[in-house]
Amino acid sequence: xxxxxxxxxxxxxxxxxxxxxxxxxxxxxxxxxxxxxxxxxxxxxxxxxxxxxxxxxxxxxxxxxxxxxxxxxxxxxxxxxxxxxxxxxxxxxxxxxxxxxxxxxxxxxxxxxxxxxxxxxxxxxxxxxxxxxxxxxxxxxxxxxxxxxxxxxxxxxxxxxxxxxxxxxxxxxxxxxxxxxxxxxxxxxxxxxxxxxxxxxxxxxxxxxxxxxxxxxxxxxxxxxxxxxxxxxxxxxxxxxxxxxxxxxxxxxxxxxxxxxxxxxxxxxxxxxxxxxxxxxxxxxxxxxxxxxxxxxxxxxxxxxxxxxxxxxxxxxxxxxx
Numbered sequence: 001x002x003x004x005x006x007x008x009x010x011x012x013x014x015x016x017x018x019x020x021x022x023x024x025x026x027x028x029x030x031x032x033x034x035x036x037x038x039x040x041x042x043x044x045x046x047x048x049x050x051x052x053x054x055x056x057x058x059x060x061x062x063x064x065x066x067x068x069x070x071x072x073x074x075x076x077x078x079x080x081x082x083x084x085x086x087x088x089x090x091x092x093x094x095x096x097x098x099x100x101x102x103x104x105x106x107x108x109x110x111x112x113x114x115x116x117x118x119x120x121x122x123x124x125x126x127x128x129x130x131x132x133x134x135x136x137x138x139x140x141x142x143x144x145x146x147x148x149x150x151x152x153x154x155x156x157x158x159x160x161x162x163x164x165x166x167x168x169x170x171x172x173x174x175x176x177x178x179x180x181x182x183x184x185x186x187x188x189x190x191x192x193x194x195x196x197x198x199x200x201x202x203x204x205x206x207x208x209x210x211x212x213x214x215x216x217x218x219x220x221x222x223x224x225x226x227x228x229x230x231x232x233x234x235x236x237x238x239x240x241x242x243x244x245x246x247x248x249x250x251x252x253x254x255x256x257x258x259x260x261x262x263x264x265x266x267x268x269x270x271x272x273x274x275x276x277x278x279x280x281x282x283x284x285x286x287x288x289x290x291x292x293x294x295x296x297x298x299x300x301x302x303x304x305x306x307x308x309x310x311x312x313x314x315x316x317x318x319x320x321x322x
Contacts, residue, residue: 063190064273065241066203069118074187076169076262077200078115080104080154080249081129086120087111089188089250091262092168095159097295098132099171100249101265101282102141102152111135113156116165118200120189126165131157136294138287146227150267150282152249153294169253169262174288178233178263182207184254186235186266186279188247203242205235205252205279207263213278220276231286233264234278242279244272252281 069077078098080088088104090113098113110131114120117127134155142148160166178184187202208216213234217227228234235242235252243250243266252264264281271277284291 063186063188063201063203063242063247064244065237065239066201069187069200069202071118072164074185074200074202074251074253075116075163075165075167076251076260077187078113079120079189080132081112081114082109084112084121086189086246088246088248089190089266090154091251091265092160092166093171093262093291094168094295095162096156098154098156099251099262099265099284099291100152100154101267102137102150103143103147103267104249105135105137105152111154113154115160116163120200124165126163128160128166130160133157138290146229147268147280148229148231149287151265151284151287151290153291169251170259171288171291172261172263172285174285176261176285178207178254178283178285180207180209180212182254184235184252184263186243186247186250186252186264186281188243188250188266190244190246203237205237205241207254208234208236208278210234210283213280216276216278217270220270228280231283232267233281233283235264235281236278237273240273240275242269242273244269 076092078090078092079086080090080098080100088100090098090100090104092115093099112129112131114127114129117124123129132154135152136155137152138149140149141151162168172178184205184207185202186205187200189200210228210230210232213232214226214228216234218224221227233252247266248268250266251262252266253260253262255261262284264283267280267282269277269279272279
């Protein structure tokens with residue numbers, strides 16, 4: 001088995017091997033809306049795509065340690081696909097917008113989004129598949145080392161109709177900070193081999209703020225440089241539950257006052273479900289301004305969807321902002 005290393009959770013064998021060779025050379029990058037420094041290493045040959053890599057250390061066909069999700073439980077979960085093949089997860093945040101990870105996106109590729117179904121290949125009568133018209137990747141996304149600004153938006157070709165199986169998730173306000181120890185849930189169709197994936201899986205995670213997460217990973221990797229910085233949040237389970245390859249781009253959600261809020265996007269981790277190694281998630285609230293700037297571009301076509309997004313922001317600002 002390859003030595004422990006940073007693994008993007010969309011699963012790209014070539015990229016995974018490249019990253020596995022650099023466990024102690026994670027580069028420092030600036031957080032948020034500032035440009036990253038020039039990378040100390042040669043840029044990657046391409047962003048993650050294609051078949052998932054068997055790099056998690058567990059022969060499991062699901063989110064590590066997870067369990068099958070019930071129908072309609074996570075109605076915002078989507079599958080980002082190329083040629084009907086699952087590539088990454090994502091979440092519906094408005095009628096025409098899907099939130100995912102930047103490392104899931106490759107240039108000059110036609111994507112579709114499947115939603116409303118817990119089975120990624122089978123198609124229920126409630127399932128909807130929509131072509132992706134355009135994709136916005138954070139302009140300061142940096143795939144080198146510890147990965148920075150790992151966030152992207154997919155604009156659907158047409159607005160979807162909400163149903164009992166298809167609903168948007170709420171996005172937190174910029175000032176919102178999920179507290180350490182909060183119990184949240186990650187979902188996805190991640191897999192570790194070439195067989196067909198099972199139905200949507202779910203796993204509970206305990207939130208770790210980025211400062212503590214950084215210290216934990218520095219200790220485990222015997223690295224003096226900062227590995228995670230502001231703009232991410234981590235999730236961990238003492239029972240070995242974790243997201244893994246194929247789950248990238250999917251949502252980490254928490255229940256606040258009976259409102260489901262997406263606090264994270266599956267980004268990367270050191271293996272999957274390993275003791276002492278939290279999973280790393282893009283912190284959604286950190287990018288709220290970036291999200292709103294791009295979602296409002298479609299507000300004239302999707303006024304109802306944007307209203308729901310704004311209502312969620314207002315509700316969360318009143319109820320749970322510290």
